[in-house]
Amino acid sequence: MFNLVRFVDWPPGAFSGPDSPIFIGIMGRDPFGRALDEAVAGEEVNGRKVVVRRCTGLVEAKGCHILFISQNEGDRASRIISALRGWPILTVSELPGFTQRDGGITRFYVNEQKRIRLRINLEAARAAGLSISSKLLQLADVEKTSAIGSEPEWKICRSEAGYAKVSAGYGEKSREAGAARLFCVLTR
Numbered sequence: 001m002f003n004l005v006r007f008v009d010w011p012p013g014a015f016s017g018p019d020s021p022i023f024i025g026i027m028g029r030d031p032f033g034r035a036l037d038e039a040v041a042g043e044e045v046n047g048r049k050v051v052v053r054r055c056t057g058l059v060e061a062k063g064c065h066i067l068f069i070s071q072n073e074g075d076r077a078s079r080i081i082s083a084l085r086g087w088p089i090l091t092v093s094e095l096p097g098f099t100q101r102d103g104g105i106t107r108f109y110v111n112e113q114k115r116i117r118l119r120i121n122l123e124a125a126r127a128a129g130l131s132i133s134s135k136l137l138q139l140a141d142v143e144k145t146s147a148i149g150s151e152p153e154w155k156i157c158r159s160e161a162g163y164a165k166v167s168a169g170y171g172e173k174s175r176e177a178g179a180a181r182l183f184c185v186l187t188r
Contacts (some may be wrong), residue, residue, distance in 0.1 A: 002039045007133040021048055023064040023066075024067075025067045026067075064089055081109075087128065090128070105130070117141060118136075120141060
């Protein structure tokens with residue numbers, strides 16, 4: 001989960017100052033134990049320290065940049081996401097339907113080949129004001145529908161290999177050359 005920090009850009013207003021840390025929050029039962037704390041110990045990303053905090057409520061969660069919502073919070077996931085809507089927080093979970101039904105941004109899951117995969121809802125990320133690197137999008141399954149409920153809007157963006165047509169509403173990529181290496185902020 002720590003590596004997600006390297007592939008997300010937050011809007012300037014997401015930090016109280018230039019030296020403010022990046023907070024990774026865990027809401028609910030902590031599946032990481034001390035492993036996450038040890039992984040981020042002494043780490044900095046873009047000149048910011050990375051700090052882990054355990055959240056017991058929404059007030060603490062709103063101070064995070066990444067929020068992992070645990071399995072035991074499944075009944076409340078939609079309400080948590082709804083309360084955080086508009087805040088620049090990358091929401092993460094392992095809950096089935098998290099990126100579709102609940103409107104969360106990132107979901108880890110295990111596929112049929114027993115490999116850990118990542119699913120990303122680009123519309124939810126855009127609504128939170130977050131920009132996700134094309135390098136991460138190449139590794140992820142990008143949601144084709146959104147709990148946000150907007151219609152797709154096509155934009156032409158420049159990629160390393162030329163121009164690509166990208167849906168800002170649903171994050172669908174065209175099959176044009178270079179679309180997978182696309183790096184642009186999808187805004188309306």
